[in-house]
Amino acid sequence: MDADALISCGAMTLQFVAEYWRSIEKRPVVANVQPGYLRELLPIEAPEKAESFSSIINDLESTIMPGVTHWHSPNFYAYFPTAVSYPAICADILSGGIACIGFSWIASPACTELEAIVMDWLAKAMGLPEFFLSTGNGGGIIQGTASEATIVALLAARSRIFNEKKAKDPTLTLGRLLDQLVVYCSDQAHSSVDKAALIVGCRLRKIVSDSDCVMHGEQVEAAIAEDRAQGLIPFFLVGTLGTTPTCAFDDLVTVGRVCEKEHIWMHIDAAYAGNAFICPEYQHLLNGIEYAESFDFNPHKWMLVNFDCSAMYLKDRTHFIDAFNVDPLYLKHSFQSSAPDYRHWQIPLGRRFRSLKLWFVFRAFGLDGLRSYIRKHIQLGEHFTKLINKDERFEVVFPAATQLGLICFRLKNTPNELNERLLKALNDDKRIYLVPSMVKQKFILRFAICSWLTEEKHIEFAWNVIDQVATKLLLSK
Amino acid sequence: MDADALISCGAMTLQFVAEYWRSIEKRPVVANVQPGYLRELLPIEAPEKAESFSSIINDLESTIMPGVTHWHSPNFYAYFPTAVSYPAICADILSGGIACIGFSWIASPACTELEAIVMDWLAKAMGLPEFFLSTGNGGGIIQGTASEATIVALLAARSRIFNEKKAKDPTLTLGRLLDQLVVYCSDQAHSSVDKAALIVGCRLRKIVSDSDCVMHGEQVEAAIAEDRAQGLIPFFLVGTLGTTPTCAFDDLVTVGRVCEKEHIWMHIDAAYAGNAFICPEYQHLLNGIEYAESFDFNPHKWMLVNFDCSAMYLKDRTHFIDAFNVDPLYLKHSFQSSAPDYRHWQIPLGRRFRSLKLWFVFRAFGLDGLRSYIRKHIQLGEHFTKLINKDERFEVVFPAATQLGLICFRLKNTPNELNERLLKALNDDKRIYLVPSMVKQKFILRFAICSWLTEEKHIEFAWNVIDQVATKLLLSK
Structure with missing residues (x-):
């Protein structure tokens, strides 16, 4: 714990990062290396002797x-954004410097308490239902990723249905139940739902979304009826607000009503779009959330909180504690009844002081500043939409997507193959970076506003690159 | 991405942490607050307007x-250590500043490549079997925690046995198999094994360890025979090197032979003690690892790498990829066959650039420096053992523990209740902090050397506190 070295080496590192940020626009957006490149540059064994810190930085x-x-890079438009900000990095320095492991309240009370408080702040800022606040039976927890939140919700739902069924049939085994359980999600849901079902070992049924990629209650209800007729047990559904391929919003009102009627746990994955709900004008997109048992989104995507920080809310924390509670003596303490022990709400035992990141970001930007950030990205997306719409060769597809900073487009009336070639030509060109998606048999290009640095001039630059590359491609056709 | 704010606010934060480190010894080791204390100090809603960074720090x-x-604090002797060091904090600054999400090779090649390289460095430094190197069929990955590593190994083992059984009986369902599967571990294994079995839904059988808390092959073999006779399917065993209650080492040679003969996946959890294997004089404790399919330990405990950094090694990565592979178009890339995509080796999708921490720590300390750190803690433990042994009122119990910086002790020939009172009196005294364990019906006090700052004088201070508190307790008896 060399305080002097922390200050001097920390300053060198901050300087490096600052220079990186200042130069990022000039760097090629996608790494231009081949697999194995780094092995050729580094020694094959760890050094025996200490090296100077400046040699590492150099x-x-x-x-x-x-x-x-x-x-x-302002030229990065792939995947979804991941957040970065100086207050979040500073909070991580503090979390690293304090270096407590907050697996129980007593292991570092501030770690648990700040998390409960800032998660309540966040819930209020988003207009989430009161039952998600920690002051009632629910509460918020910071998970690592939306994938983990889905698994945690799925496991709690499995625990709930098992306890209910077992009460009626004491001979019931988990395996026998598992073979009957069905999880539902839209055919547009994120691959993490597939992975969660694979991990827990449940069958997953994907509901066909409508032509706008929206899942509705009617199709869910029909699927459930079919499955019940087969002797299966529907028990868990993931509704998505802002799908990864096109940022579509499931119709949570009709889906939620079906879940309520059918006693199905509805978990909402709003990984990306959830961030927009701090702006009142987007909170109507939360309609139907009153039917949810759990909700998750990623401030580490679009709310200036560095990865990892996935905000999960539970309506009734007892289901989680039932699912995860293992309590050896070395973890017991005398405050267990009066404070949440987050270790029972998550897969790992250990946990960092991640709530500092949310706290720092809230205070350094204010809700005002965070809303401006979200709105700016949405406006940049609208600007790109206008540029695409002006050119007759292109079409914006699945226009629901355009409202929140993701634009899906393609060459109008052309086969998928030509659009695949366009994407490849764009990525070979290397000036901007996009990833594709395949939606309703259409190969589409996804243009996600990602960087803090992106301004209108970058959108125009990106559009010019797309225009040039497309022109060349179409000429050579 | 305000580079100037990063430098100035980062410097303020580093200064705060440096002052914290300088003053840590003077602070009460355990937080002296009641549940809910923080809610009284903070506003009930997030601020609307940005606040100055100095007001946050203040x-x-x-x-x-x-x-x-x-x-x-050098007066913290509870749980096991968690690591902190200035190079790891600097590496986290860099990871936060670059803020790439390395879920696939192309998403940031350096992130994947550096991880493979430093995990190979680490394996070589520890003398792990060659099959764990990334240059063969195996490889290392940084997981968040040992809990996650156990689950990941368990899921890969479940996938392996399911594929094998299904090949012989195509009607087999996962649920039917699950009801027959049995996981084994010692009765001394960490609660994370219970949690992993609970999550996956397997039955867990705990093998009674010997009077030194060591699990042997003979007891494992007998349990397996009993379970097979009941129609159950043994398939997974967790061997522990350095248990949490007493730092006992399972007899991996005999246990491993049984696992090999019985076709059982042996996963090794060396969460704490594994760190000592960078010292050649402790590598003999790895005997039997040649039977393991997977191995995990936490550099974030005792190797100066801040949480989270759990080093997991796999013998055959195909089992993992089988268990976790879901591959939507937006994550596909053209280098998939030639570089590892770590997303298939873990539960979450997203991943930080955590290998920077290992790389910085290796280089800033050298293997030499890391070994000295480990050895110093072990010597401090030996010093404490001597002090305890000199006093006839006390006994060191489960002496295997003393070899690696964890000392378990109690009042000699006294009932558990008196030792419980001693622990309570020590923690009420507040000068040092310990946690207990219950082992073989004995209530014991665990004394773990935890802090970078701990020196002989602190050990002597701790011993004096124990002496005084015990004397007072015994007088008042």
């Missing part, structure tokens, strides 16, 4: 940076 | 710090 530019894909 | 001492239990 190696970064020649070894690590060529292999970095710059998620915060 | 609030830390009055709001957060009273609720911190100081894991790095």
Whole structure:
């Protein structure tokens, strides 16, 4: 715990990052290396002797940076954004410096308490139902990722249905139940739902979404009826607010009513779009959330909180504690009844002081500043939409997507193959970076506003690149 | 991405942490607050307007710090250590500053490549079998925690046995298999094994360890024979190197032979003790690892790498990819066959650039420096053992524990109840912090060397506190 070294080496590192941020626009957005590039540059064994810190920092530019894909380049439009901000990085310095492991209240009370408080702040800012506040039976927890939140919700739902069924049939085994359980989600849901079902070992039924990629209650209800007729047991559904391919919003009102009627646990995955709900004008998209048992979104995507920080809310925390409670003596303490022990709400035992990141970001930007950030990205998306719409060769597809900073487009009236070639030509060109999606048999290009640095001029640059590359491609056709 | 704010606010935060480290010894080791203390100090809603960064930093001492239990106080002897070091914190600054999400090779090649390289460095430094190196069929991955590593190994083993059984009986369902599967571990294994079995839904059979808390092959073999006779299917065993209650080492040679003969996946959890294997004099404790399919330990405990960094090794990565592979178009890329995509080796999708922490720590300390750190803690443990042994009122119990910096002790020939009172009196005294364990019906006090700052004088201080508190307790008896 060398305080002097922390200050001097920390300052060197901050300087490196600051220079990186200042130069990021000039760097090729996607790493231009081949697999194995780094092994040729580094020794094959760890050094025996200590090296100077400056020699480590000096190696970064020649070894690590060529292999970095710059998620915060204003020319990066792939996947969804991941957040970065100076207050979040500072909060991580503090979390690293305090270095407590908050698996129980007593292991570091501030760690648990700040998390409950800032998660309540966040819920209020988003207009979430009161039952998600920690002051009632529910509460918020910071998970690592939306994937983990889905698994945790699925396990709690499995625990609930098992307890209910077992009460009626004491001979019931978990395996026998598992073979009957069915999880539902839209055919547009994220692959993490597939992975969660694979991990827990449940069958997953994907509901066909409508032509706008929206899942409705009617199709859910029909699927449930079919499955019940087969002797299966529907028990869990993931509704998505803002799907990954096109940022579509499931019709939670009709889906939620079906879930309520059919006693199905509805978990909502709003990983990306959830961030927009801090703006009142988007809170109507939450309609139907009153039917949810659990809700999750990622401030680490679009709310300036560095990864990892996935905000999960539970309506009734007892289901979670039932699912995860293992309590050896070395973890017991005398405050267990009066304070949440988050270890029972998550898969790992250990946990960092991640709530500091949310606290720092809320205070350093204010809700005002966070809303401006969200709105700016949405406006940049609208600007791109206008540019695409002006050109007759292109069409914006699944226009629901355009409202929240993701634009899906393609060459109008052309086969998928040509659009695949366009994407490949764009990524070979290397000036901007996009990833595709395949939706309703259409190969589409996804254009997600990602970087803090992105301004209108970058959108126009990106559009010019797309225009040029498409023109060349169409000429050579 | 305000580079100037990063430098100035980062410097303020580093300064705060440096002052914290300098003053840590003077702070009460355990937070002296009641549940709910922080809610009284903070506003009930997030601020609308941005606040100055200095006002945030200025609030830390009055709001957060009273609720911190100081894991790095030299008077903290509870649980196991958690690591902290300036190079790891600097690496986290860099990881936060680059802020790439390395879920696939192309998403940031350096992130995947550095991880494979430093995990190979680590395996070589520890003398792990060659099959764990990434240059063969195996490889290392950084998981968040040992809990996650156990679950990941368990899921891969479930996938392997299911594929094998299904090949012989195509009507087999996962649920039917699950009802027959049995996981084994010692009765001394960590609660995370219980949690993993609970999550996956397998029955868990705990093998009674010997009087030194060691699990042997003979007892495993007998349990397996009994279970097979009942029609059950043994398939997975967790061997522990360095148990949490007493740092006992399972007899991996005999256990491993049984696992090999019985076709059982042996996973090794060496969460704490594994760190010592970078010292050649402790590598003999790895005997039997040649039978393991997977191995995990936590550099974030005792190797100066801040949480989270759990080092997991796999013998054959195909089992993992089978268990976790879901591959939507937006995550596909053209290098998939030539580089590992770690997303298939873990539960979450997203991942931070955590390998930077290992790389920085290896280089800033050298293997030499890391070994000295481990050895110093072990020597401090030996010193404490001597002090305990000199006093006839006390006994060191389960002496295997003393070899690696954890000392278990109690009042000699006294009932558990008196030892419980001693622990309570020590923790009420508040000068040092310990947690207990219940082992073989004995209530014991665990004394774990935890802090970078701990020196012989602190051990002597702790011993004096124990002496005084015990004397007072015994007088009042």
